[in-house]
Amino acid sequence: MTAWKKRPMTSPFYLLLTAGLAGTLLIEALLAPRPCPFWQRGGAAASVHLGSWLLTFGAFFAVLQRPGLAVVTLLALQLVVVQSSNTKSQTLNEPFICHDFEYFWDAIRHPRLYVPFFGVRLAIAASTAGVVAIAAFFYWEASAVSQWGGWAFLATCGGLCVSGAVLIALGLRRLDAITLHPAHDLETLGLFASLWAYGVALLRSSAPPPDASPFYHDTVAPPAAPTTVLPHTVLVQSESFSDPRSWCPDVADDLLPHWDLSGRQAQQRGTLSVPAWGANTVRTECAVLTGLTPEQWGIRQFNPYRTLARRHFPSLAATFKKAGYRTVCVHPYPASFYFRHRVMPQLGFDTFIDVEDFSPDDRNGQYIGDAAVARKVAALLDDSADAPLFIFVITMENHGPLDLERPRHDALADTLPRAPWPLPAHQRNLAVYLHHLRQADAMLETLTRALGQGSRPGVLGWYGDHVPILPQAYAYYSAPTGETPYMLWSSQKNQRDRHPTTPQRLAANELGSVLLQHVWQAASGRQGPRKDSEYQ
Structure with missing residues (x-):
């Protein structure tokens, strides 16, 4: 010592x-x-x-x-x-x-x-x-x-x-x-x-310059005709949305009936190359809203919202706002998560609706259900007949961890019809995921109906932010490519008929500009008051 x-x-x-x-x-x-x-x-x-x-x-x-x-x-x-x-x-x-x-x-x-x-x-x-x-x-x-x-x-x-x-x-x-x-x-x-x-x-590192965004240059401009009717536009980022039928033969063939029907009617559909796997939702979200690639973000690509929380930036929402839209973001989770309460205003959103606008009865599983979110969006559309509305939806129902929920035996007929009970380990989380995926499909049907029945034409965009976290299922079957499906749909039947539905592959940062093109086409192709016969 x-x-x-x-x-x-x-x-x-x-x-x-x-x-x-x-x-x-x-x-x-x-x-x-x-x-x-x-x-x-x-x-x-x-x-x-x-x-x-x-x-x-x-x-x-x-x-x-x-x-x-x-x-x-x-x-x-x-x-x-x-x-x-x-x-x-x-x-x-x-x-x-x-x-x-x-x-x-x-x-x-x-x-x-x-x-x-x-x-x-x-x-x-x-x-x-x-x-x-x-x-x-x-x-x-x-x-x-x-x-x-x-x-x-x-x-x-x-x-x-x-x-x-x-x-x-x-x-x-x-x-x-x-x-x-x-x-x-x-x-x-x-x-x-x-x-x-x-x-x-x-x-x-430094933040990417504003002129790096395609929305900075207004390269996709709305039609200038005074009688143009701008359509309501809803863009849904569906949590972990994917089509597991491509890699899992045990999944029911009719797992997503409304997705299949809307896909056949879509103006454009295909697969989306997303910069995330299993989580890191904001990477895909940022790419869609800003039009920037991960390479343009550089080292900041891993959490770009930390940068966007401190500065205004050209975006899809800001472009809609400039065209006369009221812009709303709906995300049924605490607004402060990923700084969204600060990011969304910087990106041009007028209103942010978070979990505080929902009730505990709206839950389905661990989070606010897609059905409640669909009702919220439908109510917003119903209350905004006099002005065009752009709604960006970030769902939560199918967010993991999936193993905190137990599979439902009564849901297997619609998801895994040939699965034994009790389920083997590789199908337990998969069954939970598929059950909530069916709820996303039902949400899609609610939104297409709400857009089709309104007094103003409507355009719906839908995509998955990333594939789900299912390591046991991937090990047993095969891992997906990591791409997610997307679709652009119009309530106007004449618009649907004029666009082929051959699948087209897009990068996540391209989706916003493509959506704008379809919205302005829907506006220029529709003059004056709507007739219900046009929206069947």
């Missing part, structure tokens, strides 16, 4: 510091996909890894004053990141990146959306173990300040932090450029270096 007081940086301390560094590499090896071996990453990545350990250890040691507790705490936090990354890779085909740190706060605010993917039991066990470990270390491990003295302790912590910061700075200067393909960058750089590289790139 006396030697420790006289010489703070003794062999036990060095051994603990080295053991912690080795622990970071062992925990990193648990990643899936696994990074390449430490010695193959190059000196720059190794420098960032070593510097990260010294900097974080020095900082935690300064706060906790106990080197053993600092090591265990840091390794435990790294294990949480690794587990989160593995879960994200399994469900979303993308590992953990620096942008994802803010989701830990979202997990506290919206635990239902995040904790079940991590594992409820694992989360409880990890939290309990963490509390016990902290208590044990505070009880058994003496404070370094009392053993070393204040100045020696501060000098040690400061030296560790400064050394770590210098190694990180030197490594980042020579680090290979990131590719913005997270799995590849994690594999080549390792966990610590890839997190730093993405973080620095984000800080150095």
Whole structure:
């Protein structure tokens, strides 16, 4: 004990510091996909890894004053990141990146959306173990300040932090450029270096200029005739909407009757290339509303709404607003999620209707049901006969985690008619998903009827934001391509007849401009008061 007081940086301390560094590499090896071996990453990545350990250890040691507790705490936090990354890779085909740190706060605010993917039991066990470990270390491990003295302790912590910061700075200067393909960058750089590289790139990046958006130039303009009747326009971003019949032979052939009928009547339909898999809805949402590609967003593509929350930007909604539309966004979830309460006004929406405008009776499963959302949209259309309305709908009913719900036996006849009961593991979440998919199909029928019966013509756009999270089903059957279906439908029968319905593939950022083209065509093809016989 006396030697420790006289010489703070003794062999036990060095051994603990080295053991912690080795622990970071062992925990990193648990990643899936696994990074390449430490010695193959190059000196720059190794420098960032070593510097990260010294900097974080020095900082935690300064706060906790106990080197053993600092090591265990840091390794435990790294294990949480690794587990989160593995879960994200399994469900979303993308590992953990620096942008994802803010989701830990979202997990506290919206635990239902995040904790079940991590594992409820694992989360409880990890939290309990963490509390016990902290208590044990505070009880058994003496404070370094009392053993070393204040100045020696501060000098040690400061030296560790400064050394770590210098190694990180030197490594980042020579680090290979990131590719913005997270799995590849994690594999080549390792966990610590890839997190730093993405973080620095984000800080150095700039937002795309407004003139990068196709809506900035008004390239798709409304008809100028004074007698033009602008149609009501509804664009639905249906949560996890896809057609599983393309990859799952056990699904009922008539799973989506209204989708099939509307598709045959559609002005345009096909598949949509979306920049998301399983989640990250705002990436697809942003592409549709702004017309920008992920490449144009650069490093900001992984959460573009953080940028849009702070600035106005040309958008599909703003274009409709300029043409005389009242613009409304309907999203039956807390408005603050993904900063939508700040983003939507910046994108030109006059009104944002969130979960506060619905009642608990509107739930279907875990969230507000599609039927309630359809009724809300139909009421808005009914109350807006005198002025054109653009409604952008972001549904929630089919949002995961699906395993929080039990499959319904009585629903299998319409979804998985040949499935045994009880269901095998690969069909349980699939059955839940298909049940809610049928509700989305019913919503589609409600909206086409509401648009067709109104006093003003109507155009409906519909697309899925991403494929659902069904890893067990994909492993048993086959994984989908990742594209989602879309459709553009008009209440005017003469408009439907003049457009072929041969499927056309679009990128998500192209959908908004194509929708505008069909809306203006519907307006120019319809003059004066409507006759009901035209909308059959």
